[in-house]
Amino acid sequence: MRRPQWLKLTLFAFTALAMGSIALADGDTQPGRDPKQPVDEAYTAKIRQHTTEPYFSSPLVDYLPASKNVPTPEVVLGDVAGAPGILPYAEDVYKYMRLLEKATPRVKVFSIGTTEEGREMIAVAISSEANLKNLEQNHQRLAKLADPRTIHLDDAEADRLVAEAVPVYYITGTIHSTETGAPTALMELAYRLAVDDSPYIHEIRDGVITLITPVVEVDGGDRMVDLYKWHLAHPKDFYPPLIYWGKYVAHDNNRDAMAVTLKLTENVLNTYVGWDAQVLHDLHESVPYLYDNTVGDGPYNAWVDPILVDEWQMIGARNVADMTKFGMPGVFTHGDFDTWSPGYLMFIAAMHNGISRLYETFGNGGADTRERTLEPDEYARTWWRANPPLPKTLWSQRNNNNYEETGLLTSLHYFEENKHLFLKNFYLKSKRSIQKPSAEGPVAYVLSSDDPRSTVQADLLRIMFKQHVEISRSASAFTVALPVKKEKKPAKPDDAEEKPKPPAPTTRSFPAGSYIIRMDQPYSRVADALLDYQYWSPDDPQKTPYDDTAWTFGELFGVQVARVTDPKVLTVPMERITELPANGGVQGEGTLFAIDNHAEPALATLRYRLKAANIDAAEEPFQIADRKFSRGTFLIRGVSRSDLDAATKSLGLRAVALASAPSVKTHPVRAPRIAYIHTWISTQDDGWWRLALDNLQIAYDYMSTQALARIPDLNAKYDVILFPPVGWNSGSTMIIDGLPTSWGNPLPWLNTPESPNLGKNDSTPDMRPGMGWDGVAKLQSFVSKGGVLLTATDTSQFALAIGMASGVTASGSDKMKIVGAVVATRLVDAASPIAYGYEEKVSAYCDNGPIFSVNSMLGSRRRHLGPEMNTRPTGRGTKDDPDYVVGRPASEIPDEPEREQWEVPIPTDEQLHNNPRVVPPADRARVFLRYADAKDLLISGLVEGGSDIAQHPAVVDVPNGSGHVIMFSINPIYRGETENTYSLVLNTLLNFDSLNTGRKDAEK
């Protein structure tokens, strides 16, 4: 098509303008000091002094701009950022940020909430005076881009908003308390952004709102500073490892972005979403010298928008390019971190239409300057790390700060140069989230209002609220069409003869009041990611998944979640809700109350709360009128109706008053006295258990293995000892022996004036000793005298190693690879009180076992022959005929006892003959939950070689003396994500003195 001449001219003019801005975007603005910029010479000299090599710095940070009225970090730190020996408490960092706020209109400080221990968290905004003055108007623009429904998905209007809006780049530091560089780097960064008048910084200040949370894990950060100060005071000693970070967990605080159980996650999430920020950039320190793991490695999370994947590549590549040009070695963006799990803090952005970023810089775990020697794979030159780190170098906290600040400044500048692109992408990702129903689907997720586990459903929905997901409730019953599943062609002609399956249902109906999570909303992505299924192929080129491979919340919570693809669901009359309707309370008339058991954790809370009430558990299912109650139903007496009504209402449980007692066998449900054991090796995996028990308001005495060993009579004080997983590959020897005490010095974890933040969860003058053999003897005596010991994963192996479970063994498998996956288990003994409330199929979290086997003989030499090995040998007759020996009459073949993998084999008469190695029937393991058959084992994630664990026990109850050892192969309480299996632990607690209920001993 030919254009008239005048149009060509206009086009030319536009092109020239556009070219101008492109030229800028190509790096027109030189990074570094403006010659007119006054410099703080003394501070600058110290920067140089503490930087160990000139190439560990850049033109952006090798000087500090001077200001007449704005204080430098030195006023609070007493030295420059990154100086050796200096680690500030969060309070000092905040004090400095608030001094900045006072001194310049370019800084504003916001309180964003508190931690579990009540410490404040803050966010600091730095931008031009004008931008900070117009925060509210600017936020209105960002909010419209974040929710394109407000502008009717009008791209032209979006473009107008993009042209005017100032984006928000959110930086978070020190979520990992031993990674100590970020607070000082971010103090200095804030100063630079506020005062530096070089064009490069000016552009950032004018074009971006930089938002900074300098310390994410404040509780752990303060403890780390205590430890570091202890180290400075005792320079020749080993200093204690940071055993507690936050109140509950350590490194896993960066795995909480799905279930949002920790305050720090909730506070950062609310800040990120509340500001409608575009980027969340989280700072870590474990890789030399700067690994921008934004690009990382596959497999990428399958729920993020491909637009984000493109953004990761753009930003990552440019970051490396800029820093490489400064001559800084060891900067790369491609590495072994896969971006599969959405559990990382930075993923708050990826799941809410922003850009997730993460730096691993190189930290010394404190502010000492140290000679650092790298591993060969850390300094190797690879195609993606053309300028690798040095094999050996002197490294300082200042170097680390230089890398952090240079990386952030180049990122901020690149982001500013391309802010229209990134803002438009932000809008597009939000828009595409809203278009999910008509694009890739699903249309909605529906949670039925008749789910029997309504309190667990409520917990799952509350997580959705925390994630800022919109939830609606249907005003009437409705029916949706189910997707038509393609019939699988029979693999062999033989299979075609199998009896035809009943036709699959084609519709599904939901009652009124069901919860509809529509996918035409801006944050549909996070709901979709959490509720969907995951599949990690065993053939994936990524052989070392960085974290869990699955999380499917409906399965791990044991709540029905329907993935609906029928667009009609969006036309159902519904109302958006912002809180869940009140549920629970007492119905009917009578003085005996029943609460049906659906393995809801709230039942345990109720037991502990109603201290004076008599609660019994029904040992069999029963029926009253036409109402059915399941095994384990609570029968409550000795509490007023009003008290029970209040308690059940607050917990969401439904109680029914009965006119008369059902004729069913019962036993008392009691609140046991619990000793809760931790090691001084690691407290993180048990921390998730502690968090769950605290949330359920279940009281326990928290003590270390050392303290346990000192208690003279455990049975006098406790009914149950909980020993949750330890982690850290600690092994039984380490649990018993602890760390070597034959050299070095005691490692105190004590609350002293020298270390005011330590020793609060628990304390010891020396972390090194373990449980000791005295402790082992105490444990054994506790159980044999009637106590209950509950263990999981590695502590189960410990219980086996100290000989507490006759006839049970645990093994690993080289072939098996179950990496943080959701697996299927099956109830095989519903009469066990530990199984109360569960249906036959139970989904559970599993991370490679251990593989339990049960036997009725100790140290049997003969391997049990599986059924496939009993098939007849080659010979006469058909496959099913017996063989006939020529020349003699046929002899009768004795029946080989049949036995499933999870069953304790019943010894044959031959085996019983003169055999003192037989485990007496009453002492044999009771298996009530087993792993599913191999073909059914995988529910979500990566399961490879699953046949090695398939059908084996998932939980066993082993009698020992008059007590019990309950051992889990699955981890029932994990990261706030596994509420489905909590009640396996809680049932053990509540039925601690009736665990043999329904037990059937073998006759021989």
Ligand SMILES: [Zn+2]
């Ligand atoms: Zn980290």
